[in-house]
Amino acid sequence: MKKLQIGITAIAAAIALIGCGQQGGGEVKIGHVGPLTGGIAHLGKDNENGARLAVEEANAAKIKIDGKEVKFVFVAEDDQADPKVGTTVAQKLVDAKVVGVVGHLNSGTSIPASPLYNQAGIPVISGSATNPKLTEQGFKTQFRVVGRDDQQGPAIASYLATNNKPKVVAVIDDATAYGEGIANEVEKTLKAAGVSVLPREKGTDKTTDWKAVLTKLRGRNPDAVFYGGMDATGGPLMKQGRELGIKAVFAFGDGACTDDMAKLAGAAAEGLLCSQAGLPVEAADKKFLAAYKKRFNADPILYAPFTYDAANLLIQAMQKANSTDPKKYLPALAQLDVNGVTGRIAFDAKGDRKDAEMTIFTMQGGKVVPIAVIKGGKTTAWAEFVKK
Amino acid sequence: MDTFLQQLVNGLTAGSVYAVVALGYTMVYGIIQLINFAHGEVVMIGAMVAFTIINLLVPAGLPPLVIVLIGTGCAVPICMLVGYGMERLAYRPLRHAPRLAPLITAIGVSIILQHVALMIWSRNILAFPQIIPSRTYFVAGAAITTVQIAILAICLALMAGLAILVYRTPLGTAMRATAQNPQVAGLMGIDINRVIAVTFVIGAGLGAVAGVLFGTYYGIAQYTMGSILGLKAFCAAVLGGIGNIPGAMLGGVLLGVIEALGAGYIGDLSDLCRWGVPLQACEGGGHFILFGSNYQDVFAFLVLIFVLVLRPQGLLGERVGDRS
Numbered sequence: 001m002k003k004l005q006i007g008i009t010a011i012a013a014a015i016a017l018i019g020c021g022q023q024g025g026g027e028v029k030i031g032h033v034g035p036l037t038g039g040i041a042h043l044g045k046d047n048e049n050g051a052r053l054a055v056e057e058a059n060a061a062k063i064k065i066d067g068k069e070v071k072f073v074f075v076a077e078d079d080q081a082d083p084k085v086g087t088t089v090a091q092k093l094v095d096a097k098v099v100g101v102v103g104h105l106n107s108g109t110s111i112p113a114s115p116l117y118n119q120a121g122i123p124v125i126s127g128s129a130t131n132p133k134l135t136e137q138g139f140k141t142q143f144r145v146v147g148r149d150d151q152q153g154p155a156i157a158s159y160l161a162t163n164n165k166p167k168v169v170a171v172i173d174d175a176t177a178y179g180e181g182i183a184n185e186v187e188k189t190l191k192a193a194g195v196s197v198l199p200r201e202k203g204t205d206k207t208t209d210w211k212a213v214l215t216k217l218r219g220r221n222p223d224a225v226f227y228g229g230m231d232a233t234g235g236p237l238m239k240q241g242r243e244l245g246i247k248a249v250f251a252f253g254d255g256a257c258t259d260d261m262a263k264l265a266g267a268a269a270e271g272l273l274c275s276q277a278g279l280p281v282e283a284a285d286k287k288f289l290a291a292y293k294k295r296f297n298a299d300p301i302l303y304a305p306f307t308y309d310a311a312n313l314l315i316q317a318m319q320k321a322n323s324t325d326p327k328k329y330l331p332a333l334a335q336l337d338v339n340g341v342t343g344r345i346a347f348d349a350k351g352d353r354k355d356a357e358m359t360i361f362t363m364q365g366g367k368v369v370p371i372a373v374i375k376g377g378k379t380t381a382w383a384e385f386v387k388k
Numbered sequence: 389m390d391t392f393l394q395q396l397v398n399g400l401t402a403g404s405v406y407a408v409v410a411l412g413y414t415m416v417y418g419i420i421q422l423i424n425f426a427h428g429e430v431v432m433i434g435a436m437v438a439f440t441i442i443n444l445l446v447p448a449g450l451p452p453l454v455i456v457l458i459g460t461g462c463a464v465p466i467c468m469l470v471g472y473g474m475e476r477l478a479y480r481p482l483r484h485a486p487r488l489a490p491l492i493t494a495i496g497v498s499i500i501l502q503h504v505a506l507m508i509w510s511r512n513i514l515a516f517p518q519i520i521p522s523r524t525y526f527v528a529g530a531a532i533t534t535v536q537i538a539i540l541a542i543c544l545a546l547m548a549g550l551a552i553l554v555y556r557t558p559l560g561t562a563m564r565a566t567a568q569n570p571q572v573a574g575l576m577g578i579d580i581n582r583v584i585a586v587t588f589v590i591g592a593g594l595g596a597v598a599g600v601l602f603g604t605y606y607g608i609a610q611y612t613m614g615s616i617l618g619l620k621a622f623c624a625a626v627l628g629g630i631g632n633i634p635g636a637m638l639g640g641v642l643l644g645v646i647e648a649l650g651a652g653y654i655g656d657l658s659d660l661c662r663w664g665v666p667l668q669a670c671e672g673g674g675h676f677i678l679f680g681s682n683y684q685d686v687f688a689f690l691v692l693i694f695v696l697v698l699r700p701q702g703l704l705g706e707r708v709g710d711r712s
Binding site: 175209213219235236244245 | 390391394395398402512513515518522524526531533606607608613616647648649650651652653655656659675677680681682684685
């Protein structure tokens with residue numbers, strides 16, 4: 001037993017030594033965190049690839065900071081989309097002395113990890129976490145290049161109000177923080193636009209039978225129904241609504257803005273409206289799309305353009321401040337105003353992206369397809385937006 | 389009026405599915421005084437098996453109705469096997485143990501079945517293939533779909549079939565005899581082990597059909613769907629009088645209707661502004677709603693509590709002395 005313990009100690013010591021050996025020199029570590037295992041591993045890998053591409057391009061460009069050529073080392077970690085693992089790997093990155101982090105993918109892992117980065121003074125930019133709380137904690141080190149959920153509600157509501165011109169709208173939510181939050185924003189925006197909103201109806205995130213609620217609403221003849229919740233409950237809701245003969249437009253937030261809606265609601269899903277924070281990958285810069293395809297032999301899935309921009313922002317801030325020290329380049333990062341592959345990027349005081357884009361989708365032939373982009377309160381039709 | 393009628397139609401459809409599931413609870417309770425909490429999981433497995441078979445057959449290009457029938461035809465024997473298996477392995481060895489032991493075993497079996505389903509069918513919500521073309525008819529302003537009509541008809545047929553089996557056949561007589569007194573039934577030459585096993589198998593078969601109906605109606609299936617459905621059906625069985633077969637049918641349908649009407653009207657009735665409570669939120673035609681329709685699932689349990697307090701033997705049940 002004693003021998004075994006000594007053996008383990010020796011191995012641990014050896015690993016620690018190897019770990020030390022990697023530090024120093026002109027190497028600068030940039031971390032990335034996303035789920036690389038589990039149900040959304042494909043999205044995690046997509047995020048990682050975006051950031052990896054940016055780092056590799058920076059290395060190929062032989063960037064000089066403070067007169068020395070810098071070699072960026074990309075450290076990719078797996079948080080399994082699990083908040084507990086998220087904090088563990090965040091600590092691991094802090095201990096490894098990374099100078100900046102791109103990630104995490106989920107709001108649920110980003111929020112608990114953010115105080116660790118803040119304490120260590122390491123800037124972290126998420127390319128996909130949309131929960132407003134992330135940047136509401138007052139951490140100077142926290143940024144995101146994607147829109148917030150509370151910008152999404154106003155976007156879908158104003159699109160609905162201007163394009164479908166409903167007189168009466170019913171708003172339903174699933175009594176979760178996400179569902180209630182987005183439904184409140186939608187209701188506020190609709191009321192401001194002079195649309196009358198029926199008293200809020202509620203389900204839960206496990207409701208399968210919406211008929212009681214929908215029957216009640218049918219009696220009040222709404223022109224549109226907005227549901228704040230996920231596709232698993234939104235699909236049955238829309239199917240049952242059509243079965244009851246409700247002809248209103250059904251609108252959803254990003255939780256129910258998936259192709260799965262077509263499977264869950266069948267033919268009834270056709271024509272739904274929904275919104276997502278950010279832009280579909282097709283809208284990203286063409287050069288980026290080609291480079292990504294060449295490097296990874298696949299097309300980006302969802303947020304890779306955003307993580308690519310996030311990693312580039314870290315590098316550009318270092319160049320601007322002429323330092324790789326997080327304390328020195330952090331102020332430069334907060335003041336950057338550049339054109340990324342997802343459009344112009346500048347941060348507000350909270351670290352949120354100014355004028356983040358929101359995209360409106362509709363269901364066509366079993367797939368959600370983009371129909372409009374909303375940026376800074378202005379709506380552009382999708383066809384025109386892509387042309388630009 | 390058409391809103392009320394519609395809620396009634398919704399409630400009857402959901403209620404008839406509850407009734408078929410409740411039969412499984414009440415038959416088993418009637419015969420061995422065991423609340424088989426794993427019955428909800430049998431319903432779930434029925435839906436899942438049908439889901440898999442239907443998905444496999446869709447590319448074959450058979451008529452939709454035939455595919456669903458084959459799916460159900462596979463789900464029923466598999467669920468019967470599960471029902472027989474749990475009786476044989478989990479409950480029979482405990483037949484003479486204190487009543488708490490099989491009850492806790494039932495909860496254990498339920499957890500095991502749920503996790504087996506989790507391993508086979510994943511934790512995702514599955515979209516139950518909606519291949520039967522559903523048409524909506526309007527009767528006096530209330531919409532009713534072909535699927536709803538089919539559910540009502542199938543549930544009615546199953547209940548009638550079970551009633552005939554129990555009250556008009558030798559097997560049914562043996563079941564009722566075993567329910568009254570297993571020892572004496574045994575002395576009269578009835579193989580009570582066989583009768584109890586058959587009861588489980590029939591209950592599981594009914595559960596499988598209910599699972600397919602549930603999946604077709606709502607368009608979704610998930611490994612956790614059995615627990616809430618099972619609990620509601622259990623409430624329905626208690627409402628009608630547990631152990632009483634017509635009671636389970638009545639209880640299921642009643643519970644469905646209570647739920648639909650409750651969820652449909654609780655919002656309006658708990659609107660404080662409607663009752664003239666002077667609140668700031670009420671000004672200018674505002675609303676202050678205490679309980680929304682998300683309390684839908686609560687009604688089943690409210691009913692359970694009221695029944696247990698006011699009429700523990702249920703609507704159709706008779707007060708019986710504790711036999712043990």
